[in-house]
Amino acid sequence: xxxxxxxxxxxxxxxxxxxxxxxxxxxxxxxxxxxxxxxxxxxxxxxxxxxxxxxxxxxxxxxxxxxxxxxxxxxxxxxxxxxxxxxxxxxxxxxxxxxxxxxxxxxxxxxxxxxxxxxxxxxxx
Numbered sequence: 415x416x417x418x419x420x421x422x423x424x425x426x427x428x429x430x431x432x433x434x435x436x437x438x439x440x441x442x443x444x445x446x447x448x449x450x451x452x453x454x455x456x457x458x459x460x461x462x463x464x465x466x467x468x469x470x471x472x473x474x475x476x477x478x479x480x481x482x483x484x485x486x487x488x489x490x491x492x493x494x495x496x497x498x499x500x501x502x503x504x505x506x507x508x509x510x511x512x513x514x515x516x517x518x519x520x521x522x523x524x525x526x527x528x529x530x531x532x533x534x535x536x537x538x539x
Contacts, residue, residue, distance in 0.1 A: 427534040435518060438496040439465055444516050448536060450529070451476075452519025455495060455507035461516045462509045469533060471483070474511050482494040486511040495522050502526075 425433045425448065435450040442465035444457065445494060463470050474486045487510040497507045497518070506521040524530050528539040 421499065421539075423500065423538040425463070425536040431461070433536045435497055437492070437518060437522075440467075440493050448517045448520035448523075449519050450523060452517045453506075454519050454521040455480040455492060455505050456510045456513060456517040456519065457490075457507060458513045459506070459509060459511065459515050462490075467509065471511065474509075476502055479510055487513075497522070497538060500526060 421434075427433055435448055436443050436448050437446055438444075439455075439457070439461075440516050443464065444461050448512055457465075457467070459471075468504075469488075473488050475488070476484055477487045477489060478485045487508045489506070489508050492505040492507045494501055494503050495518075496502075502522050502525045507524075510517075523538075526538050528537070530537040530539075
């Protein structure tokens with residue numbers, strides 16, 4: 415039932431000022447902080463392990479700079495990321511050392527038709 419209009423997914427800003435979304439990664443549900451400033455999709459070690467991505471901390475390397483300094487982790491390719499039926503395949507990502515939240519960044523968001531901010535709402539199309 416697609417009348418040519420992509421269904422909107424509307425996220426509401428939480429009291430801490432951030433947007434969160436549940437996405438299926440390789441078929442398994444993960445809770446993400448939507449981070450329009452992040453280049454990729456970042457998984458916590460716990461989320462990666464839970465959805466069946468092997469994690470070996472010995473493979474962690476410097477992968478970039480974050481607000482609090484150098485970020486270590488492991489670059490990975492995610493087969494599929496699906497937010498509310500908006501599926502994107504072959505998504506660049508990383509497993510982040512010491513991260514408490516998985517981040518949904520531009521390697522997914524930039525492949526949406528549109529990401530709009532409307533006050534306390536973020537709309538994905």
